[in-house]
Amino acid sequence: MSSGVQVQAPSMPRWRQFYALTKPRVVQLIVFCAIVGMLLAVPGLPSRDEWQTMLAASLGIWLVAAAAAAFNCLVEQHIDARMKRTAWRPTARGELSRTQSLVFSALLCAAGGLLLLLFVNALTLWLTLATFVGYAVVYTVYLKPTTPQNIVIGGASGAMPPVLGWAAMRGELGAEPWLMCLIIFLWTPPHFWALALYRAEEYAKSGLPMLPVTHGNAFTRLQVLLYCWVLLAATLLPYLIGMSGLLYLVAALALGLRFCWMGWRLYKAYSDAYARRTFWFSIWYLAALFAALLVDHYAAPFLY
Numbered sequence: 001m002s003s004g005v006q007v008q009a010p011s012m013p014r015w016r017q018f019y020a021l022t023k024p025r026v027v028q029l030i031v032f033c034a035i036v037g038m039l040l041a042v043p044g045l046p047s048r049d050e051w052q053t054m055l056a057a058s059l060g061i062w063l064v065a066a067a068a069a070a071f072n073c074l075v076e077q078h079i080d081a082r083m084k085r086t087a088w089r090p091t092a093r094g095e096l097s098r099t100q101s102l103v104f105s106a107l108l109c110a111a112g113g114l115l116l117l118l119f120v121n122a123l124t125l126w127l128t129l130a131t132f133v134g135y136a137v138v139y140t141v142y143l144k145p146t147t148p149q150n151i152v153i154g155g156a157s158g159a160m161p162p163v164l165g166w167a168a169m170r171g172e173l174g175a176e177p178w179l180m181c182l183i184i185f186l187w188t189p190p191h192f193w194a195l196a197l198y199r200a201e202e203y204a205k206s207g208l209p210m211l212p213v214t215h216g217n218a219f220t221r222l223q224v225l226l227y228c229w230v231l232l233a234a235t236l237l238p239y240l241i242g243m244s245g246l247l248y249l250v251a252a253l254a255l256g257l258r259f260c261w262m263g264w265r266l267y268k269a270y271s272d273a274y275a276r277r278t279f280w281f282s283i284w285y286l287a288a289l290f291a292a293l294l295v296d297h298y299a300a301p302f303l304y
Helices: 014-021 024-041 048-075 077-081 098-119 122-143 150-158 161-170 175-198 200-206 211-215 217-235 246-268 272-303
Strands: none
Touching: 014 048, 014 098, 024 048, 024 161, 024 175, 024 272, 048 077, 048 098, 048 122, 048 161, 098 122, 122 150, 122 161, 150 175, 161 175, 175 200, 175 211, 175 217, 175 246, 175 272, 200 211, 211 217, 217 246, 246 272
């Protein structure tokens, strides 16, 4: 790896190499958001049959999401090798061949698709496969290397988990899952650009046209701040349409204002350390926001 980042970490066992390709932490957040969509789609507590459907849907979505992550690692192995954050990945280190990675991704996708078709429903299958294509092909292959708006456009596929979860339980879609999708879509740019800000030098070396590289640090910080405020407005919509109640509203306002404050501080007094802090907060923000939706859903009969 003469032109890349030298990584001296010892080689992982083979099973861990394949597991690492699935980007476990990213997929866990995807499945969590999908499960929230499933639970919100069911009035009251799920029945035994509904729990079984949820289990099959969660596993199917996990497998397809893991397949997309593995395909991403395969396509970006040379880019990953030039970035400290990703140079440890088995594909970047050459420990897994392109054929091994491709077959692994295909098997995961086929297994997940079969689970969704046999034990969930066709709508969830097709939506999940469309999400796979959106992330693994449209975003990874075409958008990411060609436009600084890659994360904005490509964020549509990453915002789909609640829609998949809702479709799994209802077999149809309404306004509620699309609102959750909108929230994740608007959350993605400030989340990812906070990371890109303190990794700008690595992205520049990788050749990817990330926003801090093409438009500079100050412009990216302004975009983070603006998206934080637009995101806050979008998170109020579930309350405004009657999807959730006051408990969720309070949580959305508290979390959203905190995110906006961090975006403001990042804009006014930038540091890599604070960009990193904003990035990690954004992950907890999304998890807490969706948890608040879920708590409000089950507390509603007792509170409202």
